[in-house]
Amino acid sequence: MKILVCISHVPDTTTKVTFSDNDTQFNQNGVQFILNPYDEIALARAIELTDNGAGTVTVIHVGDASTEPTIRKALAIGAHDAVRVNATPSDAFFVATQIAAYAKDQNFDLILAGRESIDYNGAKVPAMLAEILDIPSVSIIKKLSVEGNQGIVEREIEGGKEVLAIPFPFVAGTAEGVAEWKIPNMRGIMSARTKPLQVLEPVEVQTSSKIVKFETPAPRGQVTLIDASEPQKLVDLLHAEAKVI
Amino acid sequence: MSVLVYVENAEGKFKKSIFEAVSYAKAIADQLNTSLTAVSIGNVAQDELQKLGNYGAAKILNVNQDALKSFINQAYASVIAEAAEKTAASVVVLSNSFSGKGLAPRIAVKLNAGLVDGAISLPELNDGKFIVKKTAFSNKAFAYVELHADKKVISLTPNSYKIVETGSQAVIEDFAATVKPTDLTALIKDIVRATDKVSLPDAELVVSAGRGLKGPENWGMVEELANLLGAATACSKPVSDADWRPHSEHVGQTGIAISPNLYIAIGISGAIQHLAGVSSSKVIVVINKDPEAPFFKVADYGIVGDAFEIVPKLIEELKSFKANN
Numbered sequence: 001m002k003i004l005v006c007i008s009h010v011p012d013t014t015t016k017v018t019f020s021d022n023d024t025q026f027n028q029n030g031v032q033f034i035l036n037p038y039d040e041i042a043l044a045r046a047i048e049l050t051d052n053g054a055g056t057v058t059v060i061h062v063g064d065a066s067t068e069p070t071i072r073k074a075l076a077i078g079a080h081d082a083v084r085v086n087a088t089p090s091d092a093f094f095v096a097t098q099i100a101a102y103a104k105d106q107n108f109d110l111i112l113a114g115r116e117s118i119d120y121n122g123a124k125v126p127a128m129l130a131e132i133l134d135i136p137s138v139s140i141i142k143k144l145s146v147e148g149n150q151g152i153v154e155r156e157i158e159g160g161k162e163v164l165a166i167p168f169p170f171v172a173g174t175a176e177g178v179a180e181w182k183i184p185n186m187r188g189i190m191s192a193r194t195k196p197l198q199v200l201e202p203v204e205v206q207t208s209s210k211i212v213k214f215e216t217p218a219p220r221g222q223v224t225l226i227d228a229s230e231p232q233k234l235v236d237l238l239h240a241e242a243k244v245i
Numbered sequence: 246m247s248v249l250v251y252v253e254n255a256e257g258k259f260k261k262s263i264f265e266a267v268s269y270a271k272a273i274a275d276q277l278n279t280s281l282t283a284v285s286i287g288n289v290a291q292d293e294l295q296k297l298g299n300y301g302a303a304k305i306l307n308v309n310q311d312a313l314k315s316f317i318n319q320a321y322a323s324v325i326a327e328a329a330e331k332t333a334a335s336v337v338v339l340s341n342s343f344s345g346k347g348l349a350p351r352i353a354v355k356l357n358a359g360l361v362d363g364a365i366s367l368p369e370l371n372d373g374k375f376i377v378k379k380t381a382f383s384n385k386a387f388a389y390v391e392l393h394a395d396k397k398v399i400s401l402t403p404n405s406y407k408i409v410e411t412g413s414q415a416v417i418e419d420f421a422a423t424v425k426p427t428d429l430t431a432l433i434k435d436i437v438r439a440t441d442k443v444s445l446p447d448a449e450l451v452v453s454a455g456r457g458l459k460g461p462e463n464w465g466m467v468e469e470l471a472n473l474l475g476a477a478t479a480c481s482k483p484v485s486d487a488d489w490r491p492h493s494e495h496v497g498q499t500g501i502a503i504s505p506n507l508y509i510a511i512g513i514s515g516a517i518q519h520l521a522g523v524s525s526s527k528v529i530v531v532i533n534k535d536p537e538a539p540f541f542k543v544a545d546y547g548i549v550g551d552a553f554e555i556v557p558k559l560i561e562e563l564k565s566f567k568a569n570n
Contacts, residue, residue, distance in 0.1 A: 013498050013518045017385040026382075037499045092350070092360070118383050118498055122362050127318070127350035136319050136431045139347050142492065151436075156493060157343050158255065159444030162434040170431070173347075176485070176492045176499065208359035208394035214377060215387040217524065223531075223541050226552030231559040234530065235566045237546060242528045244450065244507040245474065245566075 001015035001055030003046040004100055004106070006113035008036040009067040013118065019214040022061055026119070026214070031147070035070050036173060037181075038114020040077070045144055045179035046112055047078040054081045055109075060102060062095045064088055068197070074186035075113050075192035082195065087202035091209045092120075094202075101203045104133060110151060115140040115173040123173065130171040138164060139173030160183060248274040249334035251325050252283045252297060252305075252416050253316075253344055259293060261534055262340045262447055264300050268408045271301025271336035272367055273399075279333070282306060284328040284420070286321055291417060293522035298415030300408065303495035306332075309360050311420070312429060318346055320428035322351035327422055332398070341400035342446065349400040359392030365405040365504075365525075366398075383498040383521040385551035403447055404504050445494065448477035451505045451526070453496060453520075455481035457512020457533065457552055466556045467511065479503070481513045512552045515540025524545035532556065 011017070012032040020027040035043075046057045059074040061067060062085040071082045085098040103111060111130075116123035123139065131145045132138030142161070143154035156175065184192070226233045238245045250270035252263050267283060274281040283302040285294060285307065306328050308505055313320060321549055325348065329434050337352060339345040341363045353360035361377040364389075369376045377399060381388040383480050389534045427500070443533060445451065452471040458464065464478075472477045478494060485495035496503055498518040508526035513519060515531070531544035534551050548555055 013383075013521075015381045015382075015385075016517075019386070052274040054545060066457070072287070092531070094261075096350075096354075117275070120381050120388070121383060121502070123346045124350040124353075124360060124362055124529060125348050128354050130319075131322070131351040131354040136317075137347060137351070138318070138431065155343070157436070157438070158446055160436065161493075162433060164429040164431050164433055164436075176495065183452035199431075207354075207393060208357070208363070209387045210391050210393065211381075212391045215382070215389070216385070217387065218542050220529075220545065223544045223547045224547050225541075226546060228548055228555055231555055232562040234546060234548065234559065234561045236531070238507065239566065239570070240526070242507070242545065244528050 001050055001110070002108045003050060003055060003057045004103055004108040004111045004113065005039065005046050005059045005079065006055060006129070007039040007043065007061045007070065008114070009061065009070040010036045010116040010119045011032050013037070017216065019095035020188070020192060021177070024212065033067070033070060035073050036114050036117045038182055041176065041179050042112035042114055042174040043074055043077055043079060044182045045174060047182065048179055049146060050179050058083060058098055060085070061088055061091045062098045071091050071197060072192045073184065076188040077182050078188060080195065082197045083200060084197060085200050085202050090207045092122050092124035093128055094129045094205045094207050096125050096132055097205045098202050099129050100132040102200060104107040110168060111171040113173055115175045126171045136166050136170040137172070138166060138170065141173045142170050142175055143145050144174070145171060154231070166190050174219045225229070226240050246277065246331045246335045247279050248277065248281045248336045248338065249304065249329050250281060250283045250338040251330050251348070252285045253340060253342060254285065254287055254289050254338050257289050257293065259296065260447060261408070262342060264408045265403065266338055266467065267297055267300040267302055268402050269367070269401050271409070271411065273336055273338065274301070276370055280304070281413070282332045282334070284308065284325055286324055292494045293319065294417050295415060298413050299410050300417045300520050301411045305415050305417045307417055308420050308422045309441050310422065310424065315433050317429055317431050318344065318347040318351060318434045319431070320424060322348050322355065323425060324422040326355040328420065337398045339400045343403050345400050349398050353398040355392060356396045356398065357393040358396035358398045360398045362400050364399045364444060365402050380502070380525060384502050385521050394398045402504065403505070404449065421560065427482045443475060443477040444501060445477040445479055445496070446501060448505050449505070450474050450476035450507045451503060452476045452480050452511070453479035453481070453513060454484070454511040456483050464490070466560065469561070470509070470556060472562055473560060475569065481519050481524045490495045499516030507566065510540055511556060513554040515536045515543065
């Protein structure tokens, strides 16, 4: 079984988000970057599914050379080889097109990605990629298993879940539940240095969107504290002042 | 030119988030001096479809074909794109539901359109530009996205746009969509829906609890408070990691982001990753025994004290409030 996992390089979850250049650029100063947590669970599941020689896992990332530590982390966790498309991503369609250009003649059985990246939260790449490749896509999945030439997935829906059987190949966007996070061991970290990392130049793409400005949320007003012995005051305030009940 | 809105149904009924999407799409149609068409896929009764007129849909394309009874995003995306071509739509609007998230990117690729996922306000149209505001960095920031393709696809975050009733009527037309068998290879085997609970992404009120509750056996009072308010229940990451509650209840940066009218956090300290998922809630109430808990800094109302004493009292107060209102 051949699995491709799409990975993204994102600011650490504890990052205080600020902007530079007149609020048009994310300020990377002092920011620690990590492998997107949702992609990391996708990778963990891919490794489980190909355990003991049952297949291979390739990771692909679109980014410049500075993102290579994130790719090496994925190799340390257990991916067999990696591909980096040497470009700074401009939007989701750009990324999906680059991945599709690589994947189209590689005969992957399954392409996994996190449900979304924790920076731009678009959740767009998996379904765009599937559309370009003209194969099924499914998101947000919490379980994934293999049954012959199809995948069995559990998808989240409002207030419940849906189980689907989808013939390979398809693209799935993963969330918590699909696997446990894997911590790379020393052997993994050592072997990651020598695993193959192929660098490809990007294909040309006409992008259709651009972020023109960022804004940070206005700070909230001072908290109104209510004495623990007077919870009825909270009920009154929620009704009369906040008007939410 | 026109505006098209996809109206997702849940077992033949439209939820509030769909009326929000129709109201939002109607406002865009007004901005562009054009009319709004809705496309519905699946088996929805005429009187339910007719409700959409009241939110501004002038016409409804009703796709009710056996092959399209259940949601397969590949096939539904093809139908919506076909409806967009038929109505010469320049803007396609969807609700950013779980299904909407899977549909919008496919539709955008089919139409060569620019996409904004999870919009939170109307487009700004200045000097021929089309700019839409959305949340980014897991609610720690907002991004203004300019779409420069001729066609645009926008998915709207639930609970971020107010419903506007227009009192008008819609014309319902049957629409026979082309169904490609290659779009229908995925097969739904089972659907499980908890019908007795409010679904978290749609919820206007949410009661959430964290490690301060000490164990899963103590969630009874959280559920009782939620039931009383008609609220959904949620939890922090350590709680779902410990399997005290299902992952689907985890709100925060790596769980789901919500923007309810009221978020009540019980025994949650308010780590930055948790705040990211809930900070766009309109009103935040924090109950925590630690007066230094960071959550108090972003709360509107707070009670410092023991949740095991406060929550049962709050439940009693709410019961008498409900009895009198």
